[in-house]
Amino acid sequence: MTTHALAGAVSADRWGADEALEELYAAHWRQLVRLAVLLVRDVGTAEEVAQDAFVAMHGRWGRLRDNDLALAYLRQAVVNRSRSVLRHRGVVDRHLRASAGLAPEAAPSSDAHALDADRRVAVLDALGQLPDRQREVLVLRHYLELSEAEIADALGIARGSVKSHASRGAAALRELLGDVWRDES
């Protein structure tokens, strides 16, 4: 990045932040929304989470000034905001379902055309049942394909914890997915 050369000039900082925003949006918007979907499930919420992350990254650009650091920050922001949303939603969701008398989600269809959709639903459902850290580690490891060190940095946990969350998470997911997992192998 050439923005290092511009350090110190306030106007250059702002120019750099706007440029970086556009560049990072073009390159990573879709993947970051998808990352958030794996974490929070709902697409509308995921877009909100990813937008918040980009806004936060823009505000922090003066301290980042590097696309790689900014991308790491974006991923971290998506994970942290997703976790906040989930904690908040736990309360709201139960309230909404109780007050609206909503039926639980429909059982997966056995229609052959719906099998792909069913599998996606099953995977997202299963992810949703994992503890936060296991879900986060699995998604960063296997969806973003980050290294253990990168995940440890992103989540602010020790590398050893990354390893144990990853193995426990994978085992739990396998258990939850049952047939879906086996069908795939």
Place this chain on the structure above:
Amino acid sequence: MTDQLRELLSDAVGDVEPGYALDHIRARTTRSRRRWPYAAGGAALAIAASVTAFAVIGQDNTPTATDPGSTTSPSATTSATSIRPTEVYYVGDTPDGPRLYLERRMIQGDPFAAALDALTQTPLDPDYRTYWPAGSFAGADFAPSDNAVVQVSLADASLHDRPATMDPATAQMAIEQVVHTLHELVSSRVAVQFILDGNPIDQVLGVPTSEPLASGPVLDTLAHVSLNTPTEGLIVDNDSPLGVEGVGNSFEGNIVTRLQSTDGRDVIDPQPTIAGTYEDRLFPFNVTLDLSDVPPGDYVVVSQTDDPSGLGRFHTDTRNITVVD
């Protein structure tokens, strides 16, 4: 196994095509592009897009319906059961009397009915209150033939008169709760018409409502500091810094944020930030609190405006949070 997991995860979101959002994000990062006293959340705009696309034509002070920022993914608007956030305005106390604070609430189904229903629910923040009892509203309509007026239907005539226990300023705030919450929902300062049984009602809580209502001046209506994050009751890991974000308007733009123990001692030195001042709107601010030396426990995030008069007339917003290891 690892490869299979990668395939399962990629496949699970492989059909997610998010909507175009760069203009929304730019609008939230560039003050001069903001049209509203606060930065609306993306999902609230997503709801607005489905409504304003046909509704705001002819309204001279609203964003244009063709604003590319209104583009959104079908998945965000077509799923009737998806849960999405919007900002709801509740009432809290300030040295200048009751003012509105915003609180992000998750809504589901018809956004108008859900947002109005949220107005009748107890706020998450115990410092806030609402003046609208359960069952106040019968719904809301927003259609092109109404010339961009949101019609809010009252359930019955019980709210026609101001209760003896409510002063006129409070009644006015109750009306502003509805107007501001709907503005947030449609991302536009549309007029709001209260109706009963299909006809305009002459007053609500004693406030004249024969004509469609606009919102009052921002600084006379909204609290001068209001926190978006953290949310009330948030559990945070002290490994991660805590981002505090809100909107405010303060002398020389100064807003100070501190983390206090539940008995009112500062746990982290007060952190100054600059929002804005002078204009009749609120400016976004944010500050990051380093929690790495904060032991687990319950704390209060306090953001406060500056008062050059020395009379201690601060506007304050607080959030209770729990810090864990």
